[in-house]
Amino acid sequence: MAATVKVMRRPDPGQTSYIRATLKGMALTFKHMVNPKKVTRQYPEEQPPLSERWRGTHRMEVHADGRPKCVACGLCPTVCPANCIRLVGGEDDQGNRYPIVYEIDEFRCIFCGMCQEVCPVEAIHVGVHFENAEYTRDRFVYDLDRLMEQDHPTTLLWDPSDPRSE
Amino acid sequence: MNDLSPTAFLVTSSIKVFLVFSVLLAVVALMTLMERRLAGFIQDRLGPNRVGPFGILQPAADGLKNILKEETMPATANRFFFVLAPALAIVPAVITFAVVPFAAPLETPWGTVGMIVADIPIGILFVLALGSLGVYGLFLAGWASNNKYAFLGGVRSASQLVSYEVALGLSIVPVLMLAGNLTLPQIVWEQQQLGFWYVFPLSLAFILFVISAFAETNRLPFDLPEAESELVTGYHTEYSGMKFSMFFIAEYSHILTASALMATLFLGGWSIPFWSGDHMIWYEGMLISGFTAAGEPVAANPAWWKTLLTFVSFALKTAFFVLVFMWVRWTLPRFRYDQVMHLGWKVMLPVALAYVMALAATILVLDQLGVEGFLFGAVLTAMSTLATVIFVFFIDSDRLISGSAVSGTDREVRSPVRTVDRPTLRPGSGVGAGR
Secondary structure: OOOOOOOOOOOOOOOOOOHHHHHHHHHHHHHHHHOOOOOOOOOOOOOOOOOOOOOOOEEEOEOOOOOEOOOOOOHHHHHOOOOOEEEEEEEOOOOOEEEEEEEEEOOOOOOOOHHHHHOOOOOEEEEOOOOOOOOOHHHHEEOHHHHHHOOOOEOOOOOOOOOOOO | OOOOOHHHHHHHHHHHHHHHHHHHHHHHHHHHHHHHHHHHHHOOOOOOOOOOHHHOOHHHHHHHHHHHOOOOOOOOOOHHHHHHHHHHHHHHHHHHHHHOOOOOOEEEOOEEEOOOOOOOOOHHHHHHHHHHHHHHHHHHHHHHOOOHHHHHHHHHHHHHHHHHHHHHHHHHHHHHHHHOOOOHHHHHHHHHHHOOOOOOOOHHHHHHHHHHHHHHOOOOOOOOOOOHHHHOOHHHOOOOHHHHHHHHHHHHHHHHHHHHHHHHHHOOOOOOOOOOOOOOEEEOOEEEEEEOOOOOEEEOOOOHHHHHHHHHHHHHHHHHHHHHHHHHHOOOOOOOHHHHHHHHHHHHHHHHHHHHHHHHHHHHHHHHHOOOHHHHHHHHHHHHHHHHHHHHHHHHOOOOOOOOOOOHHHHHHHOOOOOOOOOOOOOOOOOOOOO
Protein backbone atom coordinates (compact mmCIF):
# COMPACT_ATOMS: atom_id res chain seq x y z
CA MET A 1 0.00 0.00 0.00
CA ALA A 2 1.32 3.38 -0.93
CA ALA A 3 2.01 5.70 1.97
CA THR A 4 -0.20 8.78 2.05
CA VAL A 5 1.13 12.06 3.36
CA LYS A 6 -1.25 14.63 4.71
CA VAL A 7 0.18 18.12 4.53
CA MET A 8 -0.97 20.24 7.46
CA ARG A 9 -1.36 23.91 6.61
CA ARG A 10 -0.45 26.06 9.56
CA PRO A 11 -2.24 29.40 9.71
CA ASP A 12 -0.18 32.51 9.19
CA PRO A 13 0.25 34.85 12.13
CA GLY A 14 -2.58 37.33 11.95
CA GLN A 15 -5.05 34.63 11.05
CA THR A 16 -4.88 32.88 14.40
CA SER A 17 -6.82 33.77 17.49
CA TYR A 18 -6.27 33.14 21.13
CA ILE A 19 -9.49 34.11 22.86
CA ARG A 20 -11.89 32.60 20.35
CA ALA A 21 -9.82 29.43 20.29
CA THR A 22 -9.74 29.34 24.08
CA LEU A 23 -13.52 29.73 24.31
CA LYS A 24 -13.97 27.00 21.74
CA GLY A 25 -11.68 24.74 23.71
CA MET A 26 -13.50 25.46 26.94
CA ALA A 27 -16.82 24.70 25.28
CA LEU A 28 -15.39 21.38 24.15
CA THR A 29 -14.05 20.42 27.57
CA PHE A 30 -17.34 21.47 29.14
CA LYS A 31 -19.23 19.23 26.75
CA HIS A 32 -17.03 16.31 27.79
CA MET A 33 -17.33 17.24 31.46
CA VAL A 34 -21.13 17.02 31.49
CA ASN A 35 -21.31 14.11 29.07
CA PRO A 36 -22.47 11.11 31.15
CA LYS A 37 -20.81 8.63 28.77
CA LYS A 38 -17.42 7.73 30.24
CA VAL A 39 -14.86 5.24 29.00
CA THR A 40 -13.88 4.00 32.48
CA ARG A 41 -14.84 0.40 33.20
CA GLN A 42 -15.69 -0.10 36.89
CA TYR A 43 -13.64 -3.30 36.87
CA PRO A 44 -14.40 -5.55 39.80
CA GLU A 45 -18.13 -4.84 39.52
CA GLU A 46 -18.16 -4.62 35.75
CA GLN A 47 -16.28 -7.46 34.08
CA PRO A 48 -14.54 -6.99 30.76
CA PRO A 49 -16.02 -8.91 27.82
CA LEU A 50 -13.93 -12.02 27.07
CA SER A 51 -13.88 -13.95 23.83
CA GLU A 52 -15.37 -17.46 23.81
CA ARG A 53 -11.94 -18.59 22.63
CA TRP A 54 -10.13 -16.86 25.51
CA ARG A 55 -7.54 -19.27 26.92
CA GLY A 56 -7.11 -18.80 30.66
CA THR A 57 -7.00 -20.81 33.88
CA HIS A 58 -7.32 -24.60 33.45
CA ARG A 59 -10.09 -26.80 34.69
CA MET A 60 -10.55 -30.56 34.83
CA GLU A 61 -13.88 -32.05 33.82
CA VAL A 62 -15.42 -34.55 36.26
CA HIS A 63 -17.73 -37.54 35.91
CA ALA A 64 -21.16 -37.50 37.57
CA ASP A 65 -19.73 -39.50 40.50
CA GLY A 66 -17.00 -36.93 41.11
CA ARG A 67 -14.05 -38.77 39.54
CA PRO A 68 -11.87 -36.81 37.11
CA LYS A 69 -12.42 -37.65 33.45
CA CYS A 70 -8.66 -37.88 32.96
CA VAL A 71 -7.41 -41.35 31.96
CA ALA A 72 -3.73 -40.56 32.57
CA CYS A 73 -2.80 -41.26 28.95
CA GLY A 74 0.16 -38.84 29.21
CA LEU A 75 -0.57 -36.91 26.02
CA CYS A 76 -0.87 -33.50 27.65
CA PRO A 77 2.51 -33.54 29.45
CA THR A 78 4.02 -34.78 26.20
CA VAL A 79 2.55 -32.06 24.01
CA CYS A 80 2.95 -29.23 26.54
CA PRO A 81 5.59 -26.85 25.09
CA ALA A 82 6.20 -25.20 28.47
CA ASN A 83 6.51 -28.53 30.26
CA CYS A 84 4.22 -27.32 33.04
CA ILE A 85 2.07 -30.45 33.53
CA ARG A 86 3.18 -33.16 35.96
CA LEU A 87 1.23 -36.39 35.62
CA VAL A 88 1.67 -39.66 37.53
CA GLY A 89 -0.81 -42.26 36.32
CA GLY A 90 -2.21 -45.29 38.17
CA GLU A 91 -4.56 -48.19 37.52
CA ASP A 92 -7.44 -49.40 39.68
CA ASP A 93 -8.82 -52.99 40.18
CA GLN A 94 -10.92 -52.89 37.02
CA GLY A 95 -7.94 -51.78 34.98
CA ASN A 96 -9.11 -48.17 34.59
CA ARG A 97 -6.25 -45.70 34.43
CA TYR A 98 -6.56 -42.57 36.55
CA PRO A 99 -4.22 -39.72 37.57
CA ILE A 100 -2.60 -40.14 40.99
CA VAL A 101 -0.85 -36.79 40.65
CA TYR A 102 -1.98 -34.15 38.19
CA GLU A 103 -0.42 -30.73 38.65
CA ILE A 104 -0.28 -27.68 36.38
CA ASP A 105 2.16 -24.88 37.12
CA GLU A 106 0.18 -21.83 35.99
CA PHE A 107 3.35 -19.72 36.09
CA ARG A 108 5.12 -21.89 33.50
CA CYS A 109 2.00 -22.33 31.39
CA ILE A 110 1.87 -20.21 28.23
CA PHE A 111 -1.86 -20.85 27.71
CA CYS A 112 -1.45 -22.26 24.21
CA GLY A 113 -4.41 -24.63 24.80
CA MET A 114 -2.63 -27.62 23.24
CA CYS A 115 -3.44 -29.80 26.29
CA GLN A 116 -7.12 -29.27 25.59
CA GLU A 117 -6.66 -29.99 21.86
CA VAL A 118 -4.75 -33.19 22.46
CA CYS A 119 -6.91 -34.65 25.26
CA PRO A 120 -8.71 -37.77 23.91
CA VAL A 121 -11.42 -37.74 26.60
CA GLU A 122 -11.99 -33.96 26.83
CA ALA A 123 -10.86 -33.90 30.43
CA ILE A 124 -8.38 -31.00 30.68
CA HIS A 125 -9.51 -27.63 29.40
CA VAL A 126 -8.29 -24.05 29.36
CA GLY A 127 -11.03 -21.69 30.50
CA VAL A 128 -12.54 -18.25 30.00
CA HIS A 129 -11.10 -16.80 33.21
CA PHE A 130 -8.18 -14.59 34.18
CA GLU A 131 -8.36 -13.60 37.86
CA ASN A 132 -5.56 -15.70 39.36
CA ALA A 133 -4.11 -13.50 42.09
CA GLU A 134 -2.61 -15.33 45.08
CA TYR A 135 -0.54 -14.35 48.11
CA THR A 136 2.24 -16.94 47.63
CA ARG A 137 4.03 -18.39 44.63
CA ASP A 138 3.37 -22.05 45.49
CA ARG A 139 -0.37 -21.42 45.27
CA PHE A 140 0.06 -21.16 41.51
CA VAL A 141 0.74 -24.89 41.15
CA TYR A 142 -2.81 -26.19 40.76
CA ASP A 143 -3.30 -29.78 41.91
CA LEU A 144 -6.01 -32.16 40.75
CA ASP A 145 -8.57 -31.15 43.39
CA ARG A 146 -8.09 -27.47 42.60
CA LEU A 147 -8.44 -28.10 38.87
CA MET A 148 -11.64 -30.05 39.45
CA GLU A 149 -13.07 -27.25 41.61
CA GLN A 150 -12.79 -24.62 38.88
CA ASP A 151 -16.22 -23.80 37.51
CA HIS A 152 -15.65 -21.11 34.87
CA PRO A 153 -16.71 -21.80 31.24
CA THR A 154 -14.27 -23.79 29.15
CA THR A 155 -12.64 -22.43 26.03
CA LEU A 156 -14.20 -23.00 22.64
CA LEU A 157 -11.56 -24.72 20.51
CA TRP A 158 -10.62 -23.23 17.19
CA ASP A 159 -12.23 -25.30 14.43
CA PRO A 160 -10.18 -25.39 11.19
CA SER A 161 -13.30 -26.04 9.10
CA ASP A 162 -14.96 -22.99 10.58
CA PRO A 163 -12.03 -20.63 11.18
CA ARG A 164 -14.15 -17.59 12.13
CA SER A 165 -16.59 -19.44 14.45
CA GLU A 166 -19.61 -18.75 12.28
CA MET B 1 -16.32 48.03 64.15
CA ASN B 2 -18.59 46.05 66.45
CA ASP B 3 -20.67 46.27 69.59
CA LEU B 4 -19.12 43.36 71.48
CA SER B 5 -17.56 43.50 74.91
CA PRO B 6 -13.79 42.79 74.91
CA THR B 7 -14.32 39.31 76.36
CA ALA B 8 -17.02 38.45 73.84
CA PHE B 9 -14.81 39.79 71.06
CA LEU B 10 -11.93 37.59 72.17
CA VAL B 11 -14.12 34.50 72.43
CA THR B 12 -15.95 35.00 69.12
CA SER B 13 -12.70 35.82 67.32
CA SER B 14 -11.05 32.66 68.63
CA ILE B 15 -14.02 30.59 67.49
CA LYS B 16 -13.97 32.27 64.07
CA VAL B 17 -10.23 31.72 63.65
CA PHE B 18 -10.61 28.07 64.54
CA LEU B 19 -13.69 27.55 62.34
CA VAL B 20 -12.39 29.41 59.30
CA PHE B 21 -9.03 27.69 59.49
CA SER B 22 -10.50 24.19 59.72
CA VAL B 23 -13.16 24.85 57.07
CA LEU B 24 -10.51 26.34 54.78
CA LEU B 25 -8.27 23.28 55.09
CA ALA B 26 -11.23 20.92 54.67
CA VAL B 27 -12.33 22.76 51.55
CA VAL B 28 -8.77 22.69 50.23
CA ALA B 29 -8.71 18.93 50.74
CA LEU B 30 -12.01 18.59 48.91
CA MET B 31 -10.67 20.80 46.12
CA THR B 32 -7.90 18.29 45.40
CA LEU B 33 -10.60 15.67 44.98
CA MET B 34 -12.72 18.04 42.87
CA GLU B 35 -9.74 18.76 40.65
CA ARG B 36 -9.03 15.09 40.05
CA ARG B 37 -12.66 14.22 39.42
CA LEU B 38 -13.14 17.17 37.07
CA ALA B 39 -9.99 16.17 35.23
CA GLY B 40 -11.50 12.73 34.89
CA PHE B 41 -14.83 14.02 33.65
CA ILE B 42 -13.21 16.31 31.10
CA GLN B 43 -11.15 13.40 29.80
CA ASP B 44 -14.20 11.10 29.73
CA ARG B 45 -12.98 9.20 32.77
CA LEU B 46 -14.56 8.94 36.22
CA GLY B 47 -11.73 10.04 38.46
CA PRO B 48 -11.14 8.66 41.98
CA ASN B 49 -14.50 7.31 43.21
CA ARG B 50 -13.47 4.35 45.35
CA VAL B 51 -12.72 5.71 48.83
CA GLY B 52 -16.04 6.49 50.46
CA PRO B 53 -19.18 7.57 48.62
CA PHE B 54 -18.22 9.40 45.40
CA GLY B 55 -14.59 9.22 46.52
CA ILE B 56 -15.24 11.80 49.23
CA LEU B 57 -12.66 10.22 51.55
CA GLN B 58 -9.93 10.19 48.90
CA PRO B 59 -8.25 13.34 50.36
CA ALA B 60 -8.09 11.61 53.76
CA ALA B 61 -6.45 8.59 52.16
CA ASP B 62 -4.02 10.86 50.30
CA GLY B 63 -3.21 12.72 53.50
CA LEU B 64 -2.59 9.50 55.40
CA LYS B 65 -0.33 8.27 52.61
CA ASN B 66 1.64 11.49 52.57
CA ILE B 67 2.13 11.47 56.34
CA LEU B 68 3.38 7.88 56.28
CA LYS B 69 5.69 8.40 53.31
CA GLU B 70 9.41 8.79 53.68
CA GLU B 71 10.60 12.39 53.85
CA THR B 72 13.63 12.58 51.62
CA MET B 73 16.30 15.16 52.24
CA PRO B 74 18.76 15.69 49.39
CA ALA B 75 22.33 15.38 50.63
CA THR B 76 23.39 18.71 49.15
CA ALA B 77 20.26 20.66 50.10
CA ASN B 78 20.39 23.56 52.49
CA ARG B 79 18.65 21.90 55.42
CA PHE B 80 17.32 24.99 57.15
CA PHE B 81 15.74 26.61 54.11
CA PHE B 82 14.66 23.28 52.65
CA VAL B 83 12.50 22.68 55.74
CA LEU B 84 11.46 26.32 56.05
CA ALA B 85 10.23 26.70 52.46
CA PRO B 86 7.00 24.63 52.69
CA ALA B 87 6.01 26.52 55.83
CA LEU B 88 6.73 29.84 54.13
CA ALA B 89 4.56 28.77 51.22
CA ILE B 90 1.59 27.61 53.25
CA VAL B 91 1.35 30.30 55.96
CA PRO B 92 0.65 33.36 53.75
CA ALA B 93 -1.69 31.30 51.60
CA VAL B 94 -3.84 30.39 54.60
CA ILE B 95 -3.61 33.74 56.42
CA THR B 96 -4.85 35.77 53.44
CA PHE B 97 -8.36 34.44 53.88
CA ALA B 98 -8.64 36.27 57.22
CA VAL B 99 -9.78 39.56 55.66
CA VAL B 100 -12.41 38.09 53.35
CA PRO B 101 -15.98 38.54 54.65
CA PHE B 102 -17.87 35.33 54.05
CA ALA B 103 -21.40 36.13 55.29
CA ALA B 104 -23.62 38.85 56.69
CA PRO B 105 -23.04 39.70 60.37
CA LEU B 106 -24.53 37.18 62.77
CA GLU B 107 -26.73 38.18 65.67
CA THR B 108 -25.83 36.50 68.95
CA PRO B 109 -27.02 37.09 72.54
CA TRP B 110 -23.70 38.87 73.22
CA GLY B 111 -23.88 41.27 70.28
CA THR B 112 -23.57 41.23 66.51
CA VAL B 113 -20.57 39.30 65.23
CA GLY B 114 -19.09 40.20 61.86
CA MET B 115 -18.55 37.13 59.70
CA ILE B 116 -14.95 37.96 58.93
CA VAL B 117 -11.91 36.88 60.91
CA ALA B 118 -10.10 40.23 60.89
CA ASP B 119 -11.94 43.33 59.72
CA ILE B 120 -8.75 45.35 59.39
CA PRO B 121 -8.88 48.81 57.76
CA ILE B 122 -6.19 47.99 55.17
CA GLY B 123 -8.11 44.90 53.92
CA ILE B 124 -7.11 44.55 50.30
CA LEU B 125 -3.53 45.77 50.89
CA PHE B 126 -3.11 42.97 53.44
CA VAL B 127 -4.17 40.49 50.75
CA LEU B 128 -1.69 41.89 48.23
CA ALA B 129 1.13 42.00 50.78
CA LEU B 130 0.69 38.45 52.03
CA GLY B 131 -0.20 37.07 48.61
CA SER B 132 3.17 38.13 47.27
CA LEU B 133 4.96 36.72 50.33
CA GLY B 134 4.06 33.26 49.05
CA VAL B 135 6.72 33.58 46.37
CA TYR B 136 9.45 33.38 49.04
CA GLY B 137 8.36 29.86 49.85
CA LEU B 138 8.52 28.74 46.22
CA PHE B 139 11.79 30.51 45.51
CA LEU B 140 13.48 29.25 48.66
CA ALA B 141 12.26 25.74 47.88
CA GLY B 142 13.85 25.96 44.44
CA TRP B 143 17.08 27.39 45.76
CA ALA B 144 17.48 25.19 48.84
CA SER B 145 16.92 21.97 46.88
CA ASN B 146 20.27 22.46 45.10
CA ASN B 147 18.76 21.02 41.95
CA LYS B 148 18.83 22.79 38.61
CA TYR B 149 15.21 22.00 37.73
CA ALA B 150 13.97 23.12 41.14
CA PHE B 151 16.08 26.24 40.87
CA LEU B 152 14.73 27.10 37.42
CA GLY B 153 11.21 26.61 38.75
CA GLY B 154 11.91 28.88 41.68
CA VAL B 155 13.40 31.59 39.45
CA ARG B 156 10.45 31.35 37.12
CA SER B 157 7.95 31.65 39.95
CA ALA B 158 9.75 34.71 41.31
CA SER B 159 9.83 36.54 37.97
CA GLN B 160 6.28 35.54 37.08
CA LEU B 161 4.82 36.61 40.40
CA VAL B 162 6.68 39.91 40.36
CA SER B 163 5.50 40.61 36.81
CA TYR B 164 1.86 39.86 37.43
CA GLU B 165 1.75 41.49 40.86
CA VAL B 166 1.90 44.80 38.99
CA ALA B 167 -1.10 44.05 36.80
CA LEU B 168 -2.94 42.55 39.76
CA GLY B 169 -2.48 45.68 41.82
CA LEU B 170 -3.50 47.94 38.95
CA SER B 171 -6.62 45.87 38.23
CA ILE B 172 -7.74 46.39 41.84
CA VAL B 173 -7.30 50.17 41.61
CA PRO B 174 -10.61 50.66 39.68
CA VAL B 175 -12.44 48.77 42.44
CA LEU B 176 -10.89 51.03 45.05
CA MET B 177 -11.81 54.10 43.01
CA LEU B 178 -15.45 53.08 42.94
CA ALA B 179 -15.66 51.83 46.51
CA GLY B 180 -13.47 54.51 48.00
CA ASN B 181 -12.39 52.10 50.71
CA LEU B 182 -9.89 49.31 51.27
CA THR B 183 -11.86 47.05 53.57
CA LEU B 184 -13.65 44.21 51.87
CA PRO B 185 -16.96 44.53 53.82
CA GLN B 186 -17.11 48.13 52.65
CA ILE B 187 -16.50 47.05 49.04
CA VAL B 188 -19.37 44.57 49.32
CA TRP B 189 -21.56 47.31 50.79
CA GLU B 190 -20.71 49.75 47.99
CA GLN B 191 -21.66 47.14 45.40
CA GLN B 192 -25.00 46.63 47.16
CA GLN B 193 -25.59 50.39 47.19
CA LEU B 194 -24.66 50.87 43.54
CA GLY B 195 -26.98 48.06 42.51
CA PHE B 196 -24.30 46.71 40.17
CA TRP B 197 -21.80 43.98 40.81
CA TYR B 198 -18.45 45.51 39.89
CA VAL B 199 -18.00 42.87 37.21
CA PHE B 200 -20.29 44.99 35.00
CA PRO B 201 -19.04 48.56 35.47
CA LEU B 202 -15.44 47.31 35.76
CA SER B 203 -15.47 44.43 33.30
CA LEU B 204 -11.97 45.04 31.95
CA ALA B 205 -10.54 45.25 35.46
CA PHE B 206 -12.25 41.94 36.18
CA ILE B 207 -10.66 40.29 33.13
CA LEU B 208 -7.22 41.64 34.04
CA PHE B 209 -7.70 40.52 37.64
CA VAL B 210 -8.66 37.00 36.56
CA ILE B 211 -5.66 36.69 34.25
CA SER B 212 -3.29 38.01 36.92
CA ALA B 213 -4.84 35.74 39.54
CA PHE B 214 -4.19 32.74 37.32
CA ALA B 215 -0.57 33.82 37.03
CA GLU B 216 -0.28 34.55 40.75
CA THR B 217 -1.59 31.13 41.73
CA ASN B 218 0.74 29.35 39.27
CA ARG B 219 -2.18 27.69 37.57
CA LEU B 220 -2.31 26.70 33.95
CA PRO B 221 -1.81 28.33 31.50
CA PHE B 222 0.77 30.01 33.77
CA ASP B 223 2.16 26.97 35.59
CA LEU B 224 5.73 27.58 34.46
CA PRO B 225 7.20 27.15 37.96
CA GLU B 226 5.96 23.56 37.89
CA ALA B 227 6.14 22.83 34.17
CA GLU B 228 6.13 19.03 34.39
CA SER B 229 7.22 18.54 30.80
CA GLU B 230 10.30 20.74 31.13
CA LEU B 231 11.33 20.94 34.79
CA VAL B 232 10.28 17.57 36.25
CA THR B 233 7.96 19.30 38.74
CA GLY B 234 9.80 22.58 39.13
CA TYR B 235 10.40 24.01 42.56
CA HIS B 236 9.09 20.98 44.49
CA THR B 237 11.07 18.38 42.53
CA GLU B 238 13.06 17.33 45.61
CA TYR B 239 10.16 17.32 48.06
CA SER B 240 8.26 14.27 49.20
CA GLY B 241 5.76 13.25 51.83
CA MET B 242 4.04 15.90 53.88
CA LYS B 243 6.40 18.70 52.78
CA PHE B 244 5.29 18.06 49.21
CA SER B 245 1.63 18.19 50.16
CA MET B 246 2.25 21.47 52.01
CA PHE B 247 3.05 23.04 48.63
CA PHE B 248 -0.14 21.59 47.25
CA ILE B 249 -2.20 22.85 50.17
CA ALA B 250 -0.61 26.26 49.62
CA GLU B 251 -1.47 26.23 45.92
CA TYR B 252 -5.07 25.25 46.55
CA SER B 253 -5.51 27.77 49.36
CA HIS B 254 -4.21 30.41 46.96
CA ILE B 255 -6.84 29.30 44.44
CA LEU B 256 -9.53 29.43 47.09
CA THR B 257 -8.48 32.87 48.29
CA ALA B 258 -8.20 34.18 44.74
CA SER B 259 -11.68 32.84 43.97
CA ALA B 260 -13.08 34.37 47.15
CA LEU B 261 -11.47 37.69 46.21
CA MET B 262 -12.93 37.60 42.70
CA ALA B 263 -16.33 36.91 44.24
CA THR B 264 -15.92 39.67 46.80
CA LEU B 265 -14.41 42.36 44.60
CA PHE B 266 -16.42 41.78 41.44
CA LEU B 267 -19.48 39.63 42.21
CA GLY B 268 -20.78 41.39 45.31
CA GLY B 269 -19.21 39.04 47.86
CA TRP B 270 -21.83 37.52 50.12
CA SER B 271 -24.66 39.80 48.95
CA ILE B 272 -27.70 38.18 47.38
CA PRO B 273 -28.75 39.79 44.07
CA PHE B 274 -32.08 41.68 43.85
CA TRP B 275 -32.62 41.61 47.61
CA SER B 276 -32.00 44.51 49.94
CA GLY B 277 -32.55 42.54 53.16
CA ASP B 278 -28.86 41.70 53.36
CA HIS B 279 -27.54 45.27 53.12
CA MET B 280 -25.49 45.65 56.29
CA ILE B 281 -22.43 47.68 57.23
CA TRP B 282 -20.84 49.00 60.41
CA TYR B 283 -21.30 52.76 60.57
CA GLU B 284 -20.03 54.69 63.60
CA GLY B 285 -20.38 51.70 65.91
CA MET B 286 -23.80 50.52 64.78
CA LEU B 287 -24.92 48.08 62.12
CA ILE B 288 -26.98 49.95 59.53
CA SER B 289 -28.87 48.92 56.43
CA GLY B 290 -28.85 52.36 54.76
CA PHE B 291 -29.69 56.01 55.24
CA THR B 292 -32.96 57.87 55.23
CA ALA B 293 -33.43 60.75 52.81
CA ALA B 294 -32.41 63.11 55.60
CA GLY B 295 -29.13 61.23 56.02
CA GLU B 296 -30.09 59.44 59.21
CA PRO B 297 -28.68 55.90 59.52
CA VAL B 298 -31.25 53.10 59.58
CA ALA B 299 -30.44 50.20 61.88
CA ALA B 300 -30.11 46.83 60.17
CA ASN B 301 -31.83 43.74 61.44
CA PRO B 302 -29.43 40.80 61.20
CA ALA B 303 -30.73 37.28 61.61
CA TRP B 304 -29.18 33.83 61.64
CA TRP B 305 -31.01 32.82 58.45
CA LYS B 306 -29.68 35.89 56.66
CA THR B 307 -26.16 34.89 57.68
CA LEU B 308 -26.79 31.40 56.41
CA LEU B 309 -28.27 32.55 53.08
CA THR B 310 -25.48 35.04 52.45
CA PHE B 311 -22.90 32.39 53.27
CA VAL B 312 -24.48 30.10 50.69
CA SER B 313 -24.38 32.95 48.19
CA PHE B 314 -20.70 33.55 48.92
CA ALA B 315 -19.88 29.83 48.74
CA LEU B 316 -21.62 29.45 45.40
CA LYS B 317 -19.79 32.41 43.86
CA THR B 318 -16.45 31.18 45.18
CA ALA B 319 -17.13 27.63 44.03
CA PHE B 320 -17.92 28.96 40.56
CA PHE B 321 -14.50 30.58 40.27
CA VAL B 322 -12.79 27.50 41.67
CA LEU B 323 -14.55 25.53 38.96
CA VAL B 324 -13.34 28.00 36.33
CA PHE B 325 -9.77 27.65 37.63
CA MET B 326 -9.92 23.88 37.19
CA TRP B 327 -11.85 23.99 33.94
CA VAL B 328 -9.25 26.28 32.38
CA ARG B 329 -6.44 24.11 33.69
CA TRP B 330 -7.70 21.05 31.85
CA THR B 331 -8.36 23.02 28.67
CA LEU B 332 -5.35 25.19 27.96
CA PRO B 333 -1.74 24.28 27.28
CA ARG B 334 1.10 26.13 29.01
CA PHE B 335 2.45 29.42 27.70
CA ARG B 336 6.02 29.70 26.54
CA TYR B 337 8.14 31.68 28.96
CA ASP B 338 8.61 34.66 26.62
CA GLN B 339 4.84 34.75 26.05
CA VAL B 340 4.25 35.01 29.79
CA MET B 341 6.65 37.93 30.13
CA HIS B 342 5.29 39.56 26.98
CA LEU B 343 1.72 39.30 28.23
CA GLY B 344 2.63 40.57 31.68
CA TRP B 345 4.75 43.58 30.82
CA LYS B 346 3.72 44.60 27.32
CA VAL B 347 0.00 43.84 27.44
CA MET B 348 -1.40 43.69 30.96
CA LEU B 349 0.56 46.60 32.45
CA PRO B 350 -0.15 49.22 29.71
CA VAL B 351 -3.76 48.10 29.35
CA ALA B 352 -4.31 48.27 33.11
CA LEU B 353 -2.70 51.72 33.29
CA ALA B 354 -4.71 53.06 30.36
CA TYR B 355 -7.90 51.61 31.80
CA VAL B 356 -7.31 53.15 35.21
CA MET B 357 -6.76 56.54 33.55
CA ALA B 358 -9.82 56.24 31.33
CA LEU B 359 -11.97 55.09 34.21
CA ALA B 360 -10.74 57.87 36.49
CA ALA B 361 -11.58 60.42 33.79
CA THR B 362 -15.06 58.93 33.33
CA ILE B 363 -15.77 58.93 37.05
CA LEU B 364 -14.53 62.53 37.31
CA VAL B 365 -16.81 63.66 34.48
CA LEU B 366 -19.80 61.80 35.96
CA ASP B 367 -19.14 63.34 39.38
CA GLN B 368 -18.91 66.82 37.87
CA LEU B 369 -22.22 66.27 36.09
CA GLY B 370 -23.76 65.04 39.34
CA VAL B 371 -24.75 61.66 37.89
CA GLU B 372 -25.54 59.08 40.58
CA GLY B 373 -27.13 55.70 41.20
CA PHE B 374 -28.27 53.53 38.34
CA LEU B 375 -27.25 55.93 35.56
CA PHE B 376 -23.74 56.18 37.06
CA GLY B 377 -23.39 52.39 36.96
CA ALA B 378 -24.90 52.15 33.49
CA VAL B 379 -22.52 54.71 31.99
CA LEU B 380 -19.52 52.99 33.56
CA THR B 381 -20.79 49.63 32.30
CA ALA B 382 -21.04 50.99 28.76
CA MET B 383 -17.58 52.52 28.97
CA SER B 384 -16.00 49.36 30.37
CA THR B 385 -17.75 47.12 27.85
CA LEU B 386 -16.32 49.27 25.08
CA ALA B 387 -12.85 49.00 26.62
CA THR B 388 -13.25 45.23 26.94
CA VAL B 389 -14.34 44.86 23.34
CA ILE B 390 -11.31 46.83 22.14
CA PHE B 391 -9.01 44.80 24.42
CA VAL B 392 -10.43 41.48 23.27
CA PHE B 393 -10.29 42.54 19.62
CA PHE B 394 -6.58 43.36 19.82
CA ILE B 395 -5.68 40.33 21.91
CA ASP B 396 -7.65 37.98 19.72
CA SER B 397 -6.28 38.89 16.32
CA ASP B 398 -2.83 37.58 17.15
CA ARG B 399 -1.25 40.97 17.38
CA LEU B 400 -0.12 40.55 20.95
CA ILE B 401 0.12 36.91 21.96
CA SER B 402 1.44 35.00 19.00
CA GLY B 403 0.55 31.38 18.74
CA SER B 404 3.15 28.73 18.23
CA ALA B 405 2.36 28.68 14.51
CA VAL B 406 4.87 30.25 12.18
CA SER B 407 4.31 30.98 8.52
CA GLY B 408 6.14 29.08 5.84
CA THR B 409 8.70 31.76 5.12
CA ASP B 410 9.27 32.37 8.81
CA ARG B 411 9.97 28.73 9.40
CA GLU B 412 12.51 28.58 6.60
CA VAL B 413 14.30 31.55 8.07
CA ARG B 414 14.41 30.00 11.53
CA SER B 415 15.51 26.51 10.58
CA PRO B 416 17.18 26.47 7.18
CA VAL B 417 18.08 23.09 5.76
CA ARG B 418 21.58 22.51 6.98
CA THR B 419 24.22 20.76 4.96
CA VAL B 420 26.89 19.09 7.03
CA ASP B 421 30.37 18.53 5.68
CA ARG B 422 31.33 15.02 6.65
CA PRO B 423 34.91 13.82 6.23
CA THR B 424 34.99 11.13 3.58
CA LEU B 425 35.75 7.72 5.06
CA ARG B 426 38.19 5.72 3.05
CA PRO B 427 38.93 2.08 3.72
CA GLY B 428 42.26 1.72 5.43
CA SER B 429 41.98 4.97 7.37
CA GLY B 430 40.53 5.76 10.80
CA VAL B 431 39.99 3.73 13.92
CA GLY B 432 39.81 0.19 12.65
CA ALA B 433 42.68 0.60 10.21
CA GLY B 434 45.39 -1.49 11.79
CA ARG B 435 43.34 -4.67 12.24
